[in-house]
Amino acid sequence: MANPKSLSLIILSVLAIASAEVFFEERFDDGWEKRWVVSDWKKDENTAGQWNYTSGKWYGDANEKGIQTSEDYRFYAISAEFPEVNNKDKTLVFQFSVKHEQKLDCGGGYMKLLSGEVDQKKFGGDTPYSIMFGPDICGYSTKKVHAILNYNGSNHLIKKEVPCETDQLSHVYTFIIRPDATYSILVDNVEKQTGSLYSDWDLLPPKKIKDPEAKKPEDWDDKEFIPDPEDKKPEGYDDIPKEIPDPDAKKPEDWDDEEDGEWTPPTIANPEYKGPWKAKKIKNPNYKGKWKAPMIDNPDFKDDPHLYVYPNLKYVGIELWQVKSGTLFKNVLLCDDPEYAKKLAEDTWGKQKDAEKAAFEEAEKKREEEEKEDPADTDADEDEDESEDTEGEEDSEVKEDDSADTKDDVHDESEDTEGEEDSEVKEDDSADTKDDVHDEL
Numbered sequence: 001m002a003n004p005k006s007l008s009l010i011i012l013s014v015l016a017i018a019s020a021e022v023f024f025e026e027r028f029d030d031g032w033e034k035r036w037v038v039s040d041w042k043k044d045e046n047t048a049g050q051w052n053y054t055s056g057k058w059y060g061d062a063n064e065k066g067i068q069t070s071e072d073y074r075f076y077a078i079s080a081e082f083p084e085v086n087n088k089d090k091t092l093v094f095q096f097s098v099k100h101e102q103k104l105d106c107g108g109g110y111m112k113l114l115s116g117e118v119d120q121k122k123f124g125g126d127t128p129y130s131i132m133f134g135p136d137i138c139g140y141s142t143k144k145v146h147a148i149l150n151y152n153g154s155n156h157l158i159k160k161e162v163p164c165e166t167d168q169l170s171h172v173y174t175f176i177i178r179p180d181a182t183y184s185i186l187v188d189n190v191e192k193q194t195g196s197l198y199s200d201w202d203l204l205p206p207k208k209i210k211d212p213e214a215k216k217p218e219d220w221d222d223k224e225f226i227p228d229p230e231d232k233k234p235e236g237y238d239d240i241p242k243e244i245p246d247p248d249a250k251k252p253e254d255w256d257d258e259e260d261g262e263w264t265p266p267t268i269a270n271p272e273y274k275g276p277w278k279a280k281k282i283k284n285p286n287y288k289g290k291w292k293a294p295m296i297d298n299p300d301f302k303d304d305p306h307l308y309v310y311p312n313l314k315y316v317g318i319e320l321w322q323v324k325s326g327t328l329f330k331n332v333l334l335c336d337d338p339e340y341a342k343k344l345a346e347d348t349w350g351k352q353k354d355a356e357k358a359a360f361e362e363a364e365k366k367r368e369e370e371e372k373e374d375p376a377d378t379d380a381d382e383d384e385d386e387s388e389d390t391e392g393e394e395d396s397e398v399k400e401d402d403s404a405d406t407k408d409d410v411h412d413e414s415e416d417t418e419g420e421e422d423s424e425v426k427e428d429d430s431a432d433t434k435d436d437v438h439d440e441l
Contacts, residue, residue, distance in 0.1 A: 060352025
């Protein structure tokens with residue numbers, strides 16, 4: 001018989017999920033094409049890629065499908081409209097599943113939430129967005145989840161590192177923003193980062209700053225170690241030569257003093273010579289520590305109690321540049337209840353992950369067997385793939401500045417990380433991040 005307390009908790013959980021407000025939920029079932037609009041962005045340049053409706057090459061459930069990029073070296077842009085959302089006094093939960101079947105070397109798997117009126121047929125890199133969220137992978141240095149928030153017309157990248165998954169299986173990414181201006185980022189229903197919108201993005205000026213009028217007192221001693229005044233130079237120390245005659249050197253037998261001059265042995269470094277004398281260091285008894293200017297209230301800081309609010313969210317979109325195609329998106333959700341999102345993830349990804357992994361391992365086994373049967377073709381394919389990867393990364397870097405959300409829109413991440421890669425801001429252009437975020441992104 002069930003424990004009454006446990007039963008009560010289950011009932012409350014079910015009621016909470018039942019009361020969740022779902023703003024947008026896309027399972028990509030029949031009729032999905034009517035809800036999504038493929039953009040004409042880059043179509044005139046013949047670089048617009050084609051989306052495939054598929055369950056992928058390996059999966060846990062053949063009936064669960066999504067949309068997948070299908071052509072290499074192409075731009076992709078697609079969006080869906082939903083009834084306008086204002087998250088004031090509400091928790092906002094943005095979640096989706098993404099799988100990189102192509103073993104992504106450099107590219108993103110982000111999605112965007114857009115506000116106001118958007119011409120969906122023109123949606124692309126230049127289109128302003130409110131939130132951009134999702135994984136980004138590029139080489140060995142960039143393997144993280146991006147979370148970019150637009151505030152007063154500027155895009156701001158999260159300052160904390162959030163690791164992403166890098167394999168060829170499906171993973172669920174969840175971004176939760178709460179009315180108290182706290183947030184959480186989850187991967188596969190596991191919290192990877194949490195904190196405050198105030199501290200983890202530079203949306204507002206800092207509350208406290210160093211007093212610009214403060215000066216270090218003249219008598220402030222910030223030398224942690226000083227020469228020992230009791231230490232004395234040993235007698236004769238300065239008379240020790242740097243070099244001495246090599247004791248093992250011998251005068252050559254054919255040396256003629258009259259013709260060659262007086263023979264002198266070559267010199268070697270003197271092992272007794274220790275360099276210029278210096279007194280040993282001791283702890284400074286007057287050391288006061290490194291001086292720091294006192295912190296004062298920042299006169300430029302003005303709090304915004306609605307920092308978390310996006311008053312007119314209306315579209316969800318995907319905008320990417322892909323060197324290698326094969327990224328598949330599924331199960332997109334926008335709601336106000338983290339528990340509802342968690343249950344959706346468990347009912348889809350959670351129930352299928354083991355079967356999907358088994359299918360992937362079987363596909364890899366089959367591929368390896370085929371390679372053993374025809375190693376010549378395999379070597380040729382690997383050489384071709386390597387060439388494409390190199391060209392692709394170069395091409396991706398060239399196209400980074402094409403995508404619209406420019407670096408100027410993003411806070412200079414290097415100011416906060418003091419030289420942390422950005423590098424970090426080197427992303428491919430379709431990921432607006434790469435323009436919004438990376439110096440390289």
